[in-house]
Amino acid sequence: MKTQQLVFFLVISLLLYSNVVLPKLDTHEVEVLKEIWGKLNLPENKGWGSATDPCSINTEGKNISVECDCSFEGNTTCHAIAVAIKNQNVSTTLPLEFTKLRYLRFLELSRNCLYGTIPSEWATMHLTNLSLLANKFSGVFPMVLTRMTILIDLSIEGNRFSGPIPKEIAKLKNLKKLVLSSNDFTGELPFAFAKFTNLIILRIKPYGELNYIKRHIQGCSFEGPFPSGISALTRLNDLRVSDLKGGVSTFPRLKSMINLKKLILRNCIINGTIPIYVWHMKYLDTLDLSFNNFSGIIPDSFFEIEKAKYIYLTMNNLTGPIPRWILSNSKTVDVSYNNFTWDTSGPRDCIFKANMMESYSGMANRGNIDIHPCLLKGFPCNGVARLHTLHINCGGKEVKANNKVIYEADTGLSMQYYISKHNWAFSQTGNFLDDGRDSDIYVLSNASNLHNISRSDTELYTTARTTPVALTYYGLCLINGNYNVSLHFVEIVFTQDTSFASLGKRIFDVYVQGELKLKDFDIVKEAGGTGRVVIKTYMVDVIANTLKIQLYWAGKGTTGIPSRGSYGPIISAISIKPNFEPPKYEKDENKNKVKVIVGVVAGAFVVIAGLVSYFGHKLWRKWCISSSPIEELSGINLHTVIISSRHITAATNDFSPSNQIGRGGFGTVYRGELRDGTYIAVKRLSADSKQGLEEFFNEVSMMSLFNHPSLVRLYGCCLHESNTGPDLCLVYEYMENNSLQHALLGGNDTSRFTWPVRFKL
Numbered sequence: 001m002k003t004q005q006l007v008f009f010l011v012i013s014l015l016l017y018s019n020v021v022l023p024k025l026d027t028h029e030v031e032v033l034k035e036i037w038g039k040l041n042l043p044e045n046k047g048w049g050s051a052t053d054p055c056s057i058n059t060e061g062k063n064i065s066v067e068c069d070c071s072f073e074g075n076t077t078c079h080a081i082a083v084a085i086k087n088q089n090v091s092t093t094l095p096l097e098f099t100k101l102r103y104l105r106f107l108e109l110s111r112n113c114l115y116g117t118i119p120s121e122w123a124t125m126h127l128t129n130l131s132l133l134a135n136k137f138s139g140v141f142p143m144v145l146t147r148m149t150i151l152i153d154l155s156i157e158g159n160r161f162s163g164p165i166p167k168e169i170a171k172l173k174n175l176k177k178l179v180l181s182s183n184d185f186t187g188e189l190p191f192a193f194a195k196f197t198n199l200i201i202l203r204i205k206p207y208g209e210l211n212y213i214k215r216h217i218q219g220c221s222f223e224g225p226f227p228s229g230i231s232a233l234t235r236l237n238d239l240r241v242s243d244l245k246g247g248v249s250t251f252p253r254l255k256s257m258i259n260l261k262k263l264i265l266r267n268c269i270i271n272g273t274i275p276i277y278v279w280h281m282k283y284l285d286t287l288d289l290s291f292n293n294f295s296g297i298i299p300d301s302f303f304e305i306e307k308a309k310y311i312y313l314t315m316n317n318l319t320g321p322i323p324r325w326i327l328s329n330s331k332t333v334d335v336s337y338n339n340f341t342w343d344t345s346g347p348r349d350c351i352f353k354a355n356m357m358e359s360y361s362g363m364a365n366r367g368n369i370d371i372h373p374c375l376l377k378g379f380p381c382n383g384v385a386r387l388h389t390l391h392i393n394c395g396g397k398e399v400k401a402n403n404k405v406i407y408e409a410d411t412g413l414s415m416q417y418y419i420s421k422h423n424w425a426f427s428q429t430g431n432f433l434d435d436g437r438d439s440d441i442y443v444l445s446n447a448s449n450l451h452n453i454s455r456s457d458t459e460l461y462t463t464a465r466t467t468p469v470a471l472t473y474y475g476l477c478l479i480n481g482n483y484n485v486s487l488h489f490v491e492i493v494f495t496q497d498t499s500f501a502s503l504g505k506r507i508f509d510v511y512v513q514g515e516l517k518l519k520d521f522d523i524v525k526e527a528g529g530t531g532r533v534v535i536k537t538y539m540v541d542v543i544a545n546t547l548k549i550q551l552y553w554a555g556k557g558t559t560g561i562p563s564r565g566s567y568g569p570i571i572s573a574i575s576i577k578p579n580f581e582p583p584k585y586e587k588d589e590n591k592n593k594v595k596v597i598v599g600v601v602a603g604a605f606v607v608i609a610g611l612v613s614y615f616g617h618k619l620w621r622k623w624c625i626s627s628s629p630i631e632e633l634s635g636i637n638l639h640t641v642i643i644s645s646r647h648i649t650a651a652t653n654d655f656s657p658s659n660q661i662g663r664g665g666f667g668t669v670y671r672g673e674l675r676d677g678t679y680i681a682v683k684r685l686s687a688d689s690k691q692g693l694e695e696f697f698n699e700v701s702m703m704s705l706f707n708h709p710s711l712v713r714l715y716g717c718c719l720h721e722s723n724t725g726p727d728l729c730l731v732y733e734y735m736e737n738n739s740l741q742h743a744l745l746g747g748n749d750t751s752r753f754t755w756p757v758r759f760k761l
Contacts (some may be wrong), residue, residue: 018364023070025055025078026049032100033066033080039095042088050627052546054080063087082106089113089499098119110134110155111500111561118142129153133179134500134561136160141185146171153177158503158558161185182505182558231256237283240264240433242555251275260284262433266312266469267291267554273297279305288312290334290429298323310431312469323605332428333414334634379425381477381545387423388479390576394488395443395465401457407573410465413443430469430553442466444614446492448531453490461490461533464570467551473574475547481580485512485549486537488573491523493566497528504561508569509551512538520556523570539579547576643731645720647674652682671734679734680715685727699730 033054037047046053047064055068055078067082080101091113098104099121110133117139118132128150138160145154146168154172157179164187165180201289231253233239237260250272254260260281266288271297274289282304290312297320298313305311311326311333318338326333393399393407400406410426412418419425432440446462453461466472487510494504510518517538527534540547551569559567651672652659661681662669670682700717718729 006512023076023078025053025066025068025080027102029080029285030054031377035097036095039097040085040088040090040092042085042090051657066069066107068301079103082108084108085112087111087500091115091498094119094122098122099125099145102126105129107131113498113500113503120144123147131155132159134158134503134558138162138502141165141169143168143203145169148172150174151511155179155484156183158182158560163187177208181555182560200247230254233257236260238262241268242266243446244268254278258283262286264288265292270294272296274326279499281305281396282307286310286431286433288430288469289316290314292316295320297321298326300324307337311335312429313471314429332431334427336427336429379474379476379546379548383477385477385479385545387475387477388481388578388582390422390424390475390478390574392424392473392574393460393463394473394571394573396459401460401573402454403456407460407575407577410442413441414439415442423478425474425476426465426472428467428469428471430467430568432468432568434559434564440468444493447532448492450492450531451529452532460488461492464490464492464572466568466570468553468568470550470552471569471571472550473571474549475542475576476545478542478545478547478576479578479582480542480545481578483540483542484537484575484577485540486535486575486577486581487549487571488533488575489523489570490527490572491530491570492572493570494524494530494561501562502530503558504566505557506570507554507557509552509554510536510569511548511552513540513542513548520554522557549574632698643718643729645717645718645729647726648682648718648729648731650670650675651680655682655684681732681734682718682734683730685729 011395030052033048037044042064048066054066055070063084063086063575065082065084066080068078069081070076070078072079081103083098083101085106086108087110090109090113093116094109094114096119098107099119100570104125105127106129107127108129110131112135112230114132115138117137120143123144125148127148128152130145130148130151133155133158136159137156138165141161142156143166144150145156145168148666151172151173152174154175154177158181160183162184165185176674223477234256236257239254239257239260240262243266247269249268249270251274252265253269254263255275255277258281261283263281263284264286267290270289270292272294272295276299278284278287279299284305285308287305287308287310291314294313294316296318298318300321300323309331311331311422314334315337318335318340320340322335322340343434391401391407392410394410396407396409398406398409408422408424410418410420415428416429417425428442444464444466450458450461491506494506495501498659504526505522507520507522509516510521518536523534524530543701551571553568557567559565649655649677651674652670653672655668655670659670659672660668661671667683667685670684672680672682674680700714712735713733715731715733718727720727
């Protein structure tokens with residue numbers, strides 16, 4: 001009996017299965033999708049171009065896909081509810097045929113080359129999610145979008161829309177995602193933005209899960225002040241507003257946004273103080289309030305914000321001491337261009353990073369700190385100003401351009417701050433957001449085809465240094481004067497073809513010595529394409545021995561082409577040349593000039609040796625047969641000044657051991673200061689040195705006859721008879737101890753002289 005029942009059950013099951021109808025996409029929609037496929041000029045052998053049932057095809061990575069709902073007509077009929085055509089470089093207008101897909105809710109057309117505008121007929125569609133990221137749509141804000149009132153997810157980022165945002169956008173009260181960045185929108189911030197209290201960003205996929213709450217208003221040339229209703233957006237955890245125009249604001253009311261993780265209010269013309277509650281936002285990992293007019297102090301208490309990884313407060317008017325917690329090892333902090341104090345030092349002018357500031361933090365507790373020049377306003381020269389040329393291969397290795405000019409290497413891949421041993425430095429502000437990388441990369445490699453570049457210069461343009469916000473180069477210890485500053489640019493990331501990578505747009509500002517030289521600079525537009533060099537040259541005055549070049553990203557251009565996080569200024573090389581004849585004794589990077597001057601110095605030594613042989617022998621004979629060397633010297637014209645022993649004794653504090661700076665065969669060298677403030681170096685003859693007597697005669701006779709910029713200057717000599725014998729001194733101009741090798745060739749500090757030298761090439 002059981003066997004018969006089992007057979008009966010199997011027979012019935014087979015009969016039922018033979019009559020089952022598998023669900024299929026509505027035949028009308030199959031034809032519509034094929035029409036769309038043809039209108040987009042996509043290949044028939046790819047995607048659903050030739051498929052009888054697009055719902056059943058297997059798609060790679062969902063770049064091209066159709067998702068269906070098969071719950072209609074007793075689970076026998078399917079309707080397309082989501083369509084994705086991404087990264088296909090499609091170049092056409094939007095097909096009207098999309099309106100025939102009555103059940104379509106999700107439409108993803110990002111990273112193509114679609115152009116024109118959005119057809120008014122699209123208002124009849126029932127889309128809830130629409131992404132047109134990174135295309136070529138243009139014109140004013142599409143009014144048709146304001147009629148698609150059930151939209152909850154809208155992205156038109158990275159297109160060419162312009163003009164004001166219409167007030168009718170308030171009709172989109174269901175919006176949970178709104179991304180308008182990287183367009184050319186202008187005008188005041190629409191008051192309607194304050195009504196989008198449920199604003200939520202979805203990941204860029206047809207069925208992205210809810211991720212986090214954001215509002216991005218960057219690079220759109222909007223005008224402030226902030227809408228007062230912004231305080232109603234209590235669910236936000238990511239608020240980014242930058243580069244507002246006109247309309248001074250105070251800090252917006254954000255106290256209720258307790259879940260904020262990223263707060264960027266950069267260059268928004270905000271005055272006043274930073275509210276105390278900002279320092280209590282315990283989830284905040286990025287705070288950027290740079291380029292505003294904030295005043296007041298940073299609290300020194302350990303508030304919740306100490307957990308933040310990135311803090312940017314540069315270019316404000318903040319005062320008071322810099323809290324120790326802001327310099328912890330886990331942070332990247334930029335507090336440059338404020339009025340902070342560190343003990344009695346002045347304003348700061350560099351990036352504060354914990355790993356370079358540990359020693360300063362420790363010394364600050366003792367109230368006596370040797371401030372590095374990078375921490376001082378204007379990055380002053382820490383030494384002798386002797387540089388007059390500078391060539392940097394930004395982001396690249398050392399290369400010889402034009403077969404003669406050597407451009408120094410600048411190869412730090414992830415550095416935010418660097419000082420070269422060749423008297424230049426750079427610092428950069430910001431971190432690349434949303435790029436998905438654990439660490440930022442500030443050096444870019446060429447992905448384009450280079451044009452109009454000679455073969456000998458190619459290596460100069462295969463790399464470039466970039467930054468998320470601001471990149472500043474400093475020429476240090478330059479001789480004051482007028483210079484030609486040449487900035488080399490070439491776009492090496494975007495392409496010049498039919499792919500969506502050609503839609504990238506890089507726009508930034510350039511300042512030289514604090515003066516705006518290039519506003520909304522577009523390398524591609526200026527050069528006539530990608531991979532083409534454009535060189536901007538400016539005549540600049542250096543009056544305080546430091547030259548400053550700054551590139552600043554004002555939020556304009558694209559941020560997601562060819563990939564997310566692709567934005568910010570770039571520069572390939574910097575060249576600085578004097579518009580004056582440099583002093584011959586100053587350091588010159590040209591080796592030929594070094595050889596010439598070294599030859600002159602060597603020749604001078606030959607002449608001096610000959611004269612010493614003659615005059616030295618004559619004077620030595622007088623010394624040997626005279627009972628009083630002072631008496632004999634007084635009858636010889638030494639061509640120099642006789643300085644009284646009283647002045648020398650006072651200048652050296654009676655030859656105090658604390659003023660001793662060296663010792664040689666002649667005797668001891670002391671540092672001294674005359675009554676008029678002039679520093680001198682005094683070589684005092686050793687009482688028991690017979691050889692020193694001969695050296696004294698030779699040196700006083702030779703140095704008094706020669707005056708050359710490559711030789712230290714002899715001010716005079718001191719002749720004094722004491723109970724222990726003659727007290728003889730030579731008085732030279734004082735210079736810091738240095739290496740002759742370094743002075744002549746710029747080499748390492750190896751054999752140092754123990755007396756002042758003045759070989760400055």
